[in-house]
Amino acid sequence: MSGFFEFAITYLPYLLQGALVTVEIAGISVVLGSVLGLIVGLGRVSHNKYISQISRFYIWVIRGTPLLLQLFAIHFALPTINEALTFPPFVSAVIALTMNAAAYIGEIARGAIQSIDRGQMEAARSLGLSYRQAMRRILVPQAFRRMLPPLGNEFIALIKESSLVSTIALYDLLRTGQQIISSTFRYIEIFALVGIIYLLLTTIMTYVVGKIEKKVGVYE
Numbered sequence: 740m741s742g743f744f745e746f747a748i749t750y751l752p753y754l755l756q757g758a759l760v761t762v763e764i765a766g767i768s769v770v771l772g773s774v775l776g777l778i779v780g781l782g783r784v785s786h787n788k789y790i791s792q793i794s795r796f797y798i799w800v801i802r803g804t805p806l807l808l809q810l811f812a813i814h815f816a817l818p819t820i821n822e823a824l825t826f827p828p829f830v831s832a833v834i835a836l837t838m839n840a841a842a843y844i845g846e847i848a849r850g851a852i853q854s855i856d857r858g859q860m861e862a863a864r865s866l867g868l869s870y871r872q873a874m875r876r877i878l879v880p881q882a883f884r885r886m887l888p889p890l891g892n893e894f895i896a897l898i899k900e901s902s903l904v905s906t907i908a909l910y911d912l913l914r915t916g917q918q919i920i921s922s923t924f925r926y927i928e929i930f931a932l933v934g935i936i937y938l939l940l941t942t943i944m945t946y947v948v949g950k951i952e953k954k955v956g957v958y959e
Contacts, residue, residue: 746928750919754929757915758936764832764911765898765940771833772840772897773890779841780848781874794845801842807903810835814907828909832901840897847889851882884955891948895941902937912936 782794801809814831817824826834855878863873905914916933920926 743928746923746925747932750923750929751932753919754912754915754932754936757910757912758940760829760910761898761901761912762940764829764836764904764909765894765901767833768836768840768897768901769894771837772844775837775841776844777848777879779845780852781879783845783849784852786870798842798845801839802846806835806839806900807906809839810903810907828904828907831907832904832909836897836901836904839900840893843893844890847886847893848882851885852878854885855881887948887952887955891945891952894948895944898940898944899937 779794779797782790783798785791785794810831813835814826814828817826852874859877859881860870860873863877864870868876901911902913904911905917908914910918912933916929920929923929
C-alpha cells in the first residue's frame with residue numbers, strides 16, 4: 740500500500756494537469772452546448788415549420804451517430820474538404836462535444852417547454868404579450884427549473900465522454916494516464932487514479948447541480 744501512495748505522489752501532478760484539460764473542455768462545452776441546445780429546443784417548438792424541421796434534423800443526425808465519429812469527422816475529415824477547417828485538437832474537441840451536447844439538451848428543453856400547461860401561453864397572450872415575450876418571460880423560466888435534473892445528468896455524462904478526446908492526441912486525463920502507463924507499465928495503479936479523479940469530478944458536478952436545484956426549487 741505504501742508503494743501505491745509513493746507512486747501516486749510521483750505521478751498525481753501529471754494526472755491533475757490532464758484533469759485540468761478535461762475540466763476546461765467539459766466546462767466550455769457545457770456552456771456553449773447549453774446555449775446552442777436552448778436555441779435548438781426553441782427551434783423544435785417554433786411555429787415556423789422550416790426552423791422546426793431543421794432543429795429536428797439536427798437532433799436526429801447528432802443523436803443517431805456516435806460522438807467518436809463526430810469527433811473524427813471534425814478533426815480529420817473537415818481538413819480534407821478545406822484546409823481552413825483544420826483545428827487544433829482542443830478546438831476540435833470543444834466543437835464536437837458542444838454539438839453533441841446541444842442535441843441532447845435541445846430535446847431536454849423541448850420536453851420541458853412542452854410540459855408547461857398550454858393555458859399559461861394563452862393567458863400571457865391575453866395580457867398582450869407576443870409569442871416571443873411569453874416564451875422569454877413565462878414559459879422558458881418555468882421550463883428551466885424542470886430541465887435541471889436531466890441537465891445535471893447530461894453534464895455528468897459530458898465529463899465522462901470527454902475521455903474520447905484522447906483519440907485525437909489531446910492530453911486530457913485519460914491520455915495522460917495512458918502515457919504514464921507506457922513508461923511505467925503500472926496499469927492497475929494508473930487506472931485506479933484516473934478513475935478516482937473522474938469520480939471526484941462527477942461528484943463535484945452532482946453536488947453543484949443539486950445545490951442549484953434546491954435554490955431554484957425555493958421559487959416553485
